[in-house]
Each structure stands twice: as C-alpha cells, then as structure tokens.
Amino acid sequence: MMRLFYIYLVLTYYQSQIIIMLLFLFSILTMIYLETLCHLFWDCNIVKHFVMEVHLWLMSSIPNLNFELSKKNFLFGCPQLNIPCNNIILLLKYYIYRCKMMGVFLNLNAFQNHVKSLIVTEKFVAIQLVKLDTFTKVWQDFIPLS
Numbered sequence: 001m002m003r004l005f006y007i008y009l010v011l012t013y014y015q016s017q018i019i020i021m022l023l024f025l026f027s028i029l030t031m032i033y034l035e036t037l038c039h040l041f042w043d044c045n046i047v048k049h050f051v052m053e054v055h056l057w058l059m060s061s062i063p064n065l066n067f068e069l070s071k072k073n074f075l076f077g078c079p080q081l082n083i084p085c086n087n088i089i090l091l092l093k094y095y096i097y098r099c100k101m102m103g104v105f106l107n108l109n110a111f112q113n114h115v116k117s118l119i120v121t122e123k124f125v126a127i128q129l130v131k132l133d134t135f136t137k138v139w140q141d142f143i144p145l146s
Contacts, residue, residue: 038075041075042074047096057108058085058088062144082141088118091118
C-alpha cells in the first residue's frame with residue numbers, strides 16, 4: 001500500500017513538473033510575440049487589406065461620403081467625420097478584435113450584417129425615444145446600408 005502511495009507521489013510530482021515546464025514555455029512564447037494595438041488594428045497585412053475592403057465598400061455604397069482612412073483616423077477616430085462613420089469604424093475595430101479572439105477569418109459579408117444590425121438598432125432606439133427625425137438626419141446617408 002505504501003509503495004502505491006509512493007508511486008502516486010512520484011507521478012504527481014512529474015506531472016506537476018511537466019505542467020510547470022509547459023507554462024514556462026507558453027510564457028516564453030507569448031513574450032516573444034506581444035500583439036500591439038497598432039498591429040492588431042492596422043499594421044497586420046490581413047487586417048489592413050480588410051479595412052481597405054470595408055473602406056471601398058463604404059465609399060461605393062454612400063455616394064457623398066468622402067474621407068481618407070489613415071492610421072491615426074482609424075485608431076483614434078476622426079472628429080471631422082460624422083457620428084455614424086465613427087460608429088462604423090468603432091464597430092469595425094470590435095469586429096476585428098472579436099474575430100482575432102475567436103480564431104475566425106475576417107469576412108466582409110459578416111461585417112456588413114453587423115453594420116445593418118447597428119443601423120436597425122439605432123432606428124429601434126430612435127423610435128422608442130420618439131426621435132426618428134433625429135435618427136433620419138444623422139443616419140440618412142447610411143440608411144441604404146441597412
């Protein structure tokens with residue numbers, strides 16, 4: 001009986017050592033590649049290509065929308081842009097982050113559905129607050145997207 005207990009202790013010790021080694025290796029790997037916000041939202045080639053796709057989609061869908069999407073404007077928002085445009089940029093950053101965390105590829109059609117949901121939600125809130133005229137003034141250029 002004592003011998004079985006000794007074997008159990010030895011195996012537990014080695015298992016714990018293996019777990020410690022794996023945690024150590026994992027910490028080293030994460031230290032080697034620290035993701036920055038600039039890389040996550042702009043410098044990554046995949047993300048940059050997707051952001052440009054979204055920008056082209058917005059420019060082609062909304063005729064009088066004209067803005068340059070720079071790194072600064074994308075990361076920090078642009079005071080020259082209207083509220084809906086900044087909301088869509090914020091939604092885009094959330095979509096990129098969520099896809100990264102879930103391990104899902106970026107998809108323009110899926111993002112377009114998120115934009116449609118945003119507009120429908122904004123409209124629903126405006127109806128509930130009896131401010132549909134304000135919604136129409138603010139979101140009038142973006143209503144074709146919904």
